Amino acid sequence: MGKTFAEKILAKYGHEKTVVPGQIVTAKPDHLLMHDNAAPIVSKITAELKEYGIANRDLPIIVLDHVIPAAAEKNAAQHKQIREFVKAYKLKHFYDVGYGVCHQIVVEKGLALPGMVLLGSDSHTCSYGAVGAFSTGIDRTEAAALLLTGETWLKVPQSIKMMLRGPLQKGVTAKDVILYIIGDVSASGADYCSVEFHGDVKQLSVDDRFTIANMGVEMGAKNAFFAVDTITTKYLSSIGIKKTQYKPISPDADATYDRELVYNLREIPPVVSVPHGVDNVKPVTEVEGIDIQQCLLGTCTNGRLSDFQIAAKILKGKHVDPRVRLLVLPASRQVYLDAVKAGVMETLVKAGGTVLPPGCGPCLGAHQGVLAPGERCISTSNRNFKGRMGCADAEIYLASPATVAASALHGRITDPRKEMRR
Amino acid sequence: MKVWRYGDNINTDRLFPGKYTYTCSTAEEIKPHLLEDLDPLFAKNVKEGDLIFAGKNFGCGSSREQPVIGLKAVGIAAVVAGSFARIFYRSAINQGLLLLECPEAVSAYHEGDTVSLDVKNGTIMVGSKTFTFPKLPPEILAIRDAGGLLAYTREKLKKRKK
Numbered sequence: 001m002g003k004t005f006a007e008k009i010l011a012k013y014g015h016e017k018t019v020v021p022g023q024i025v026t027a028k029p030d031h032l033l034m035h036d037n038a039a040p041i042v043s044k045i046t047a048e049l050k051e052y053g054i055a056n057r058d059l060p061i062i063v064l065d066h067v068i069p070a071a072a073e074k075n076a077a078q079h080k081q082i083r084e085f086v087k088a089y090k091l092k093h094f095y096d097v098g099y100g101v102c103h104q105i106v107v108e109k110g111l112a113l114p115g116m117v118l119l120g121s122d123s124h125t126c127s128y129g130a131v132g133a134f135s136t137g138i139d140r141t142e143a144a145a146l147l148l149t150g151e152t153w154l155k156v157p158q159s160i161k162m163m164l165r166g167p168l169q170k171g172v173t174a175k176d177v178i179l180y181i182i183g184d185v186s187a188s189g190a191d192y193c194s195v196e197f198h199g200d201v202k203q204l205s206v207d208d209r210f211t212i213a214n215m216g217v218e219m220g221a222k223n224a225f226f227a228v229d230t231i232t233t234k235y236l237s238s239i240g241i242k243k244t245q246y247k248p249i250s251p252d253a254d255a256t257y258d259r260e261l262v263y264n265l266r267e268i269p270p271v272v273s274v275p276h277g278v279d280n281v282k283p284v285t286e287v288e289g290i291d292i293q294q295c296l297l298g299t300c301t302n303g304r305l306s307d308f309q310i311a312a313k314i315l316k317g318k319h320v321d322p323r324v325r326l327l328v329l330p331a332s333r334q335v336y337l338d339a340v341k342a343g344v345m346e347t348l349v350k351a352g353g354t355v356l357p358p359g360c361g362p363c364l365g366a367h368q369g370v371l372a373p374g375e376r377c378i379s380t381s382n383r384n385f386k387g388r389m390g391c392a393d394a395e396i397y398l399a400s401p402a403t404v405a406a407s408a409l410h411g412r413i414t415d416p417r418k419e420m421r422r
Numbered sequence: 423m424k425v426w427r428y429g430d431n432i433n434t435d436r437l438f439p440g441k442y443t444y445t446c447s448t449a450e451e452i453k454p455h456l457l458e459d460l461d462p463l464f465a466k467n468v469k470e471g472d473l474i475f476a477g478k479n480f481g482c483g484s485s486r487e488q489p490v491i492g493l494k495a496v497g498i499a500a501v502v503a504g505s506f507a508r509i510f511y512r513s514a515i516n517q518g519l520l521l522l523e524c525p526e527a528v529s530a531y532h533e534g535d536t537v538s539l540d541v542k543n544g545t546i547m548v549g550s551k552t553f554t555f556p557k558l559p560p561e562i563l564a565i566r567d568a569g570g571l572l573a574y575t576r577e578k579l580k581k582r583k584k
Contacts, residue, residue, distance in 0.1 A: 024561045024562075036444055037443075045572070048575075048579065052583075066443075066444060078444065120485075121485055122484075123509055136508075138485065139485050139486075141487060141516040141517065141572060144572065144575075145571050145572060145574075148579060149578065153561050187479055187482055188431065188478050188482065191479060192508050217509075220482060220507055222508055277431060279431075364440040364484075365440050365441045366440065383484075385435040385483060386435065386436060386459055387440070387441075388435050390441045392458075392459040
């Protein structure tokens with residue numbers, strides 16, 4: 001009988017011939033991701049680190065991204081503590097302030113490869129299924145234990161097959177697809193499950209797949225996965241990774257799924273996720289005209305060159321509405337540089353954009369672009385929970401880069417298709 | 423013993439606002455902000471032995487563990503919910519906070535019902551009705567019995583060294 005991706009990779013890493021959903025395996029992940037939270041993680045195990053050291057200095061990846069540059073003395077002290085830890089244990093994968101958001105860095109630097117298992121103390125660790133890896137989030141305590149032992153338990157999840165059929169319509173992006181799907185299955189619709197995307201996925205670039213896999217956790221998924229194809233191998237080769245450096249694992253054609261869902265992409269319009277839940281999804285036409293004060297373009301969900309190109313096409317030669325603050329947040333320094341070279345940043349800045357340092361910035365409400373009571377923000381990020389951007393009395397709408405750019409132009413939520421007639 | 427009731431999809435931002443995640447890590451720092459944007463009375467009035475009854479997908483959202491550490495520290499005896507989000511579920515095992523996935527018990531509860539918990543036998547009584555909840559697999563019970571993941575890891579490392 002055929003096996004799903006999750007069953008095959010967890011059998012391999014669990015040293016079992018075959019596994020079934022519900023079975024628990026002990027696995028050694030290839031990498032453990034941490035960010036600014038590496039400081040509280042390391043503080044939990046000061047004595048143990050002294051006595052036992054770390055399991056493997058190739059295991060941890062640390063990227064400073066959540067509150068960068070430090071917003072307060074406490075953040076600065078944590079960053080300093082992390083740098084000292086990295087030095088003391090000669091860690092191999094450290095990216096200081098300014099490299100970018102951890103998830104973008106992991107993919108961009110070729111640290112997540114097809115057929116690998118990665119765990120990270122961040123819920124959006126599920127992003128690396130975009131390049132055929134198995135990756136999922138854990139808490140700080142588990143990250144601490146992994147630093148010491150290099151291994152943990154993983155339950156083999158049930159798998160859901162999501163079949164994407166047909167071409168995307170004009171003005172519709174990967175972001176609309178994943179928001180639409182989350183709206184369909186609900187915020188708990190894929191709880192504990194491995195979600196595999198199949199069908200007409202050749203039209204989706206690695207950037208698109210990243211956007212989709214990134215939001216897997218917003219429907220409760222353990223991981224989200226795209227099988228390796230020529231799109232993946234071309235991307236990996238563009239970042240200097242040869243085919244000989246990885247061993248893809250693909251689901252069997254006759255694998256058994258807990259559920260199989262089919263989405264006709266032709267039927268998906270531009271959509272917006274309205275406050276205060278990601279699964280509260282409506283066609284943009286139903287929410288058009290709502291006044292907004294802040295627009296956030298970027299983040300690990302939609303902060304890549306292709307996202308900024310979509311926005312720049314809409315904003316070129318124009319200026320955002322004077323009532324709106326447009327924040328531009330590149331997912332990495334590399335993206336930032338590429339966007340500068342391509343002239344895209346110039347377009348966005350001329351249109352009134354304020355470029356923030358590559359990091360998490362306003363997405364989690366810790367600093368930069370915190371909202372005021374009564375304000376509304378439309379954002380390309382992945383969460384619109386009440387209070388997410390630092391203020392419980394503000395509202396966050398989630399949408400694609402096209403919808404955010406079009407909305408910035410008018411100071412109210414706008415159907416991007418109206419700005420694409422040229 | 424009080425039962426605190428909440429709905430579906432109670433996310434980690436409601437349980438512990440993200441703006442504090444890099445300034446509060448210890449139980450004492452966390453406690454005053456617990457459920458701040460969901461129920462301002464909770465942190466003020468919660469008592470040791472209280473229970474939380476909630477709908478499905480409790481603890482969805484970020485991987486921050488402050489909600490779990492905080493709920494354990496204020497003495498929540500168990501969170502009973504329709505279902506839990508996976509990282510929260512794992513985190514509760516790591517911190518030794520008892521979670522019971524029992525939608526039947528949640529829907530059976532009415533304001534004022536007496537609730538009693540029998541962890542050893544895996545049952546929860548709501549009013550006059552008794553519900554059983556499944557036992558955890560041995561691999562996971564071992565972590566809980568050791569007193570949480572860090573204690574479990576310490577034991578494991580000691581054994582390895584011998």
